[in-house]
Amino acid sequence: MTLLRASVLMIVMVLGCMQASAADGWSTFKSRFLTSEGRIQDTGNKNISHTEGQGYGMLLAVANNDRESFANLWNWTQKHLKNPQNGLFYWKYVPDATDPVADKNSASDGDVLIAWALLQAGQKWQNNAWLQASDAIQRAIVAKEVITYAGHTVMLPGDRGFNKTSYVVLNPSYFLFPAWRDFAARSHLKVWTNLIDSGMDLLPKMRFGDAALPTDWVALNADGSVAPGIGWPPRFSYDAIRVPLYLYWYDAQSLQLVPFQHFWTGFARDKTPAWIDVSNGNKAPYNMAGGLLAVRDLTLNQTGYLSDQLTEDQDYYSASLQLLAWLAYKSQ
Template structure:
């Protein structure tokens, strides 16, 4: 009996060790494949350009995996290379093959939010005031440059330039990073973050198109509060909008705004779920979800037995990012 007990304990210890090793594999693989030695995340599906989105994703991962060395590399490269000294935000894209890699001086508000969120998490976890101070400054800049009242709502524009057309604004609902906004509200006590959450939820409730009732990657909000597909993009629920249910679930796993996604994806067998759909015509992608897209689906449908952080060798930067972010959301909800 004692021998059996000892064997059971040993097996449990081994299993725990394997689980911990397994949990480290995803981040280690991500770093090896996408992170340069100086802390730049390369979008391998897009000519190895870098985005503030990718820097923010990786910074969040580094905090979750307790990798402060990598976090510092990521943050140092980001602030030294992408920081816009004129407004406190970040140039959204870095193209390594160009003479001026940051020729486009616009920002992407989701990238700014992700960076600020990662800094806040890092500062709170590792008790580093410099991270918290940097996060606070970025949060203030986001509010000053990207958040406006429009059409009866408080909205976060996708960037400081080019999205306010006076009679309408262009929104990307996948930039509504609800769990980050909640953490900003908790730290700053500024009501505007809670207003963004409540109005963001109401916006999503209204951004339902076609028979699927799904939102689009890009949406136009008119001054009278009505919505239309943004003219410059296909009317698809696709690679941008896939992040909407991820952030919704990360914010609240029981959120009723998840229902349209659950109904749509629940209508397909898991490995036969289309990667995107044109919500107006009903045209579906000629290929199915895999990798990180499938992970978001599994999280949204609470099929958590499929979730892990083991990246497939054929997953590119974006799929791998979604894969690990879904794992982060799942882990943080268990805490």
């Protein structure tokens, strides 16, 4: 009996280790970036919080079947970031400031991520309140952040400041195709499929320079032409890296991935520059690592490199990209 008990105990310990390993990415993320009150800290940016981080955290909580953390994240987000005037969310929270939400603007990707996570959570756990909250945010996004411009249906990066009349500023990394698809399935509103169609039409026009890649910020002119956004470096960089991530998440076989694949295959994996200036070809003096590398591997279908195991030196954004790339891969 002693030998039998020892054998059973060993099996239980092995299974426990296997389960801990499987959940390690999310567990590590929580321990490193999620406060007890439900706030995701951007450790690469003075520990501020923003709707992007809250949305990523909520999505990852749903994917990891962590209802308690999801509820904690959503409750904090509602309490501290909800804008009662328009149904959207203040995009940034500075914890040590006199007014932590001094900037009252929204960030549309954060709004979409929160609504998407609520939709997934409501469906997964049969919670009608979360479904209704998602529906309300979706309506606010359409009312305040989506416009028709130059023949395209586009989502502005925020509620204010991006419509310059003669042109609008877009952030292609806010083209959240898989979320828009799920919103369309939920609401049956054509605006979401219009956003997808316009986004797919616009991306080929954003293949700037010899690299043929989009920049982090883009101007869409009234005549329908596009150019790198004024006031930002003309780089395919830390924002635009999410374009292929969301494209893959939407359709792993999308031909829209080809320009990114073509660019990255020009470099050895461990020699891939973190960013490139599309106007002159100058490259980052350092190479991709962590989450950036995970998006590259996902895009090139080099999925053997993908993992949810985070390294000790990863900050919030790198860790988020890596876990999102893993989630996109597992969702196919």
